[in-house]
Amino acid sequence: MNLDRNPSFTAGPMLSGPPCCTPHPHIVVKNLSVRYGSVSVIDDLSLTFNKGCLTTLIGPSGCGKTSFLSTLNRMTDLIPGCGVGGSICIEGQNIHNPEVDVVSLRRQVGMIFQKPNPFPLSIRRNLLLPLREHGVGKKEGAERMEEVLTQTGLWHEVKDRLNTSALSLSGGQQQRLCIARALALKPEILLLDEPCSALDPIATGVVEDLLLELKGRYTLIVVTHNLAQARRLADHAAFFWVKDGVGHLVEQGSSDQIFQHPEERLTQAYVNGRTG
Amino acid sequence: MIELQHTGAGRSGGLADKMAGFIFKAMALGVALLFLWLLTDLVRHGLGSISVAFLTEAPRNAGREGGIGPIIVSTLSILGVCLATVLPLGMGTAVFLGEFAPPGHGFGTLVRRSLDVLAGVPSIVFGLFGNAFFCVYLGLGFSILSGGLTLACMVLPIFIRSCEEGLRAVPSSMRHAAAALGMSRFTTLTHILLPAALPGLAVGLVLGIGRALAETAALIFSSGYVDRMPQSIHDSGRSLSIHIYELSMNVAGGDGAAYGSALVLISMLLVINGLASHIAGKWLGKHQMGELG
Numbered sequence: 001m002n003l004d005r006n007p008s009f010t011a012g013p014m015l016s017g018p019p020c021c022t023p024h025p026h027i028v029v030k031n032l033s034v035r036y037g038s039v040s041v042i043d044d045l046s047l048t049f050n051k052g053c054l055t056t057l058i059g060p061s062g063c064g065k066t067s068f069l070s071t072l073n074r075m076t077d078l079i080p081g082c083g084v085g086g087s088i089c090i091e092g093q094n095i096h097n098p099e100v101d102v103v104s105l106r107r108q109v110g111m112i113f114q115k116p117n118p119f120p121l122s123i124r125r126n127l128l129l130p131l132r133e134h135g136v137g138k139k140e141g142a143e144r145m146e147e148v149l150t151q152t153g154l155w156h157e158v159k160d161r162l163n164t165s166a167l168s169l170s171g172g173q174q175q176r177l178c179i180a181r182a183l184a185l186k187p188e189i190l191l192l193d194e195p196c197s198a199l200d201p202i203a204t205g206v207v208e209d210l211l212l213e214l215k216g217r218y219t220l221i222v223v224t225h226n227l228a229q230a231r232r233l234a235d236h237a238a239f240f241w242v243k244d245g246v247g248h249l250v251e252q253g254s255s256d257q258i259f260q261h262p263e264e265r266l267t268q269a270y271v272n273g274r275t276g
Numbered sequence: 277m278i279e280l281q282h283t284g285a286g287r288s289g290g291l292a293d294k295m296a297g298f299i300f301k302a303m304a305l306g307v308a309l310l311f312l313w314l315l316t317d318l319v320r321h322g323l324g325s326i327s328v329a330f331l332t333e334a335p336r337n338a339g340r341e342g343g344i345g346p347i348i349v350s351t352l353s354i355l356g357v358c359l360a361t362v363l364p365l366g367m368g369t370a371v372f373l374g375e376f377a378p379p380g381h382g383f384g385t386l387v388r389r390s391l392d393v394l395a396g397v398p399s400i401v402f403g404l405f406g407n408a409f410f411c412v413y414l415g416l417g418f419s420i421l422s423g424g425l426t427l428a429c430m431v432l433p434i435f436i437r438s439c440e441e442g443l444r445a446v447p448s449s450m451r452h453a454a455a456a457l458g459m460s461r462f463t464t465l466t467h468i469l470l471p472a473a474l475p476g477l478a479v480g481l482v483l484g485i486g487r488a489l490a491e492t493a494a495l496i497f498s499s500g501y502v503d504r505m506p507q508s509i510h511d512s513g514r515s516l517s518i519h520i521y522e523l524s525m526n527v528a529g530g531d532g533a534a535y536g537s538a539l540v541l542i543s544m545l546l547v548i549n550g551l552a553s554h555i556a557g558k559w560l561g562k563h564q565m566g567e568l569g
Contacts, residue, residue, distance in 0.1 A: 078455055080378070106458035113456075117449040119468050129467055130457040178453070185457065 026051035026219045027072065027189065032086035034067050034076065041067050042247045045086070047238055049189075054211065054220040056230040056255075059240030059270070064247025065223045068240070069191045072221070073109035074102050090189070107134060110182030112192040116174035118166035118181070123158055126166045126177060127184050134185060148180040152210055172203025176210065183214075190214065192222045196229065208233060227271060231259050239267045318539045325536030335503050338527045339519065344537050346505035350420060350513025351489070351544075354499055357424020357509060358431060358488050359481075365428075366435040366480070371465060373436065374443030374473075388437075395433035402430045403497035411498060418512040423499025427491055431484040438483060442476015443469060478556035482549050489545055492517040516541045 027049040034042040042064040049055050057065045067076070074095060076082045088095050095105055118126050124145065131141045145162075149155040154176050158169070166177055175195060182190060192211070196204040211233055214220060224230050230237060237258040241250045251258060251267045262268045269275040333343030369387065377384025406426025416422045446469050454464040470477070492515075500512035503519070514522075520537045523530030 073456065075452070075456060078452075103458040103460070106456055111456035113449065113452065115449060117447075117453040119450060119453065120472050121468070129463070130454075130459055133457070133459045133463050181457065 024051040025049070026091065027221075028087075028089045029072075030087045030089075032068070032071065032084070032088065034064065034071060034085075035083045036079065037081045040246050045247075045249050047249055047252055049219055049221060050236065051219055052216045053235040054215045054222060054233055055236040055238060056234040057221065057223045057238050057240060058225075058227060058230050058258075059247075059250075060242065061225070062247075063240040063242040065240050066193055067247070069111075069193055069221065069223055072189070072191055073106050073111055075106075075111065077102065107185045108187055109189045109191060110185060110187040112175070112178055112182060112190065112195050114194045115198050116171060116178050118169070118174050118177050120165065120167055122163045123166050123169070123177065124162040127181055130181060131184055144184050144186075148183045151183060151213070152176040152180040153206065154180060170203070172199050172206055175199060175203070175207055179207075179210065183218075187218065189219045189221070192220065194223050194225060197225065204229070227259075227273075231255065239264075239270065241266060241270075315542070318535060318542060321532070322535035322537075322539035325532050326539060330533075330536055331540070334505060335519075335533075338530070339503065339523050339533050340527060340530050341533075344516070344519060344533070344540065346503055347514050347516055347519045347537070348540065350499070350506050351516045351541075353420045353506060353509060353513060354423045354427060354495070354515055355485065355488055357421055358427040359485070361425060361428035362431050362435050362484060363481075366432055366484075367439060367470075367477075369432075370436045370439030370443060371470075374440045375461070375465065375469070391433040391436055394429075395437070398493075399430060399491055400493040402426055403494035405429070406494060406498035416510070418498065418500030418502075420499055420506055420509040420511060420513045423495050423513070423515070424509070426494050426498040427488045430491065430494060431488050434487060435480040435484040438480030439473065439477050442473035442480070445476060446472045474556050478552050482552045485548050485552070486545060489541060489548075490517060491515070492521050516544075 025048045029045060029047045029049075032042060032045040032047075033040065045064075045068065057068065059065055070076045070079075071084050071088060072095075076084055084096070090105075090109070093100065119129065121129065127145045127148065128138075128141045131144060136144065146155060146159075149158065154173060157173060158177075161168075166174065169177060175198075179190075179195075195211075196207050199207065208229065211220060211222065215235070222230075222233065224233075234255040236253065237255050238252040239250045239258060239262075240247055242248075251262060251264045253263075257263075258267060259271050262271060266275070327343075330343040331348065332345045334346050335344060336342035373384055373387060377387070379385075403426065406422060406429065410416045410422040410425050411418055416425075450468055450472065451464060454468060495515050495518055499515060499518075501514055501518065501522070502512035503514045504511075506513040516537055520534050520541065523534035523537065
């Protein structure tokens with residue numbers, strides 16, 4: 001039993017940046033539509049994400065939240081037959097412009113998946129392999145590894161077994177490793193697709209604490225089905241709904257507005273558990 | 277605690293299960309016994325002829341006397357040529373099929389169908405093709421090179437399909453994770469997918485080597501009969517399987533040496549298989565399982 005009194009969760013120093021929730025638009029989505037072949041899944045969606053804020057996307061299954069999230073780092077490019085219309089601008093730059101390099105886009109916009117997906121390699125290699133791919137040298141790589149493992153509260157847990165397989169970690173640790181792996185590339189935006197849905201309540205709590213620590217330093221967009229979690233975490237919330245098989249945005253606003261005083265009756269019914 | 281009750285139905289189910297278990301066990305035992313019997317027979321008749329001299333000397337008196345030194349060298353050379361061709365070509369094709377040609381891809385489907393047909397072609401047909409193409413058309417003559425290349429044509433379909441299955445078995449979440457980290461397809465393939473697909477690759481390799489070492493018909497027409505020590509891969513060389521065939525069918529009084537050669541062949545097969553699975557297992561143990569705590 002580890003009697004070390006150090007807290008297992010140790011967030012790194014806060015980096016300077018704009019304070020959370022100054023209305024500085026970081027991602028501006030206009031008239032977005034997504035279709036898979038001839039099937040439309042998102043239509044005419046416009047949404048703005050502020051810098052350094054945590055925005056949750058809520059709504060029933062099949063309303064296009066994950067598809068929407070995948071358009072933001074162009075993971076949709078990997079799906080054969082997937083077409084994206086409208087514009088997505090990050091810091092004023094349309095990510096669909098031909099001169100935008102998708103590799104540097106994905107480095108800038110990290111993504112965490114529903115199920116933790118560490119590579120079947122050692123903990124160290126999981127972090128260093130993507131860094132090496134982006135031209136980060138060994139020495140700096142090792143420094144960044146310690147930094148992000150500390151930020152995600154994993155350093156105390158894994159520092160003595162960095163060479164063991166990442167698959168030997170628990171589910172919650174694996175998910176934090178995936179977050180650390182994304183953070184190591186120094187992104188500005190993190191997309192999280194139901195990051196806690198495969199975790200137990202304790203691991204969920206640790207990941208939630210981590211997300212709260214990351215707020216302010218990164219622009220976070222979190223898809224969640226857990227409304228209580230959305231309330232706990234979010235500065236902003238966007239409520240998606242599906243109509244005639246096509247996802248669209250019903251309402252966007254501060255967390256307070258969406259959960260306490262929604263303008264739309266549908267939002268009110270959903271957040272109070274009366275529909276969805 | 278809830279007590280589980282034994283009902284009549286449960287008991288009869290238990291009996292049926294026991295019977296089924298017994299029958300399946302007996303079947304498995306039968307198969308294992310067949311292999312043991314074969315091995316015992318080989319060891320009983322062949323062990324007498326095995327000696328250092330037998331393994332190193334050249335055959336004399338049409339193989340009745342002397343050893344199988346040149347034949348082992350020829351066999352390993354043919355296998356070497358075969359693997360040197362199959363490994364790069366097979367891995368490349370498997371990567372194309374597994375990663376770049378999703379089901380429904382026109383050209384990919386054509387390649388897969390061709391491989392399935394090739395896998396079912398009798399080896400004698402490969403032998404005739406190897407003779408016509410490598411020996412005559414390319415002018416390589418009866419040689420270890422021709423033999424190895426002919427074997428490669430035979431082994432490729434098995435190896436490719438096995439590697440492809442191995443690659444497909446790697447969860448697509450790995451590909452998504454790598455893409456989301458801005459990693460190139462090449463790095464993803466070489467550092468994540470291929471290592472994770474290693475068990476499939478090892479199985480393909482073992483099956484391929486097994487088929488190559490066992491082959492007789494295809495080699496008679498391509499690598500030839502000559503039992504001298506080969507000086508280069510352009511020389512004709514006799515493989516162990518051909519030597520066994522020759523001794524038991526065409527040489528009166530060659531049975532002892534034939535058994536000895538068969539024992540050597542089986543031992544080579546077992547050692548290579550063991551080695552391949554050991555290396556794959558060790559590699560996997562090091563990179564995937566890790567140690568707990």
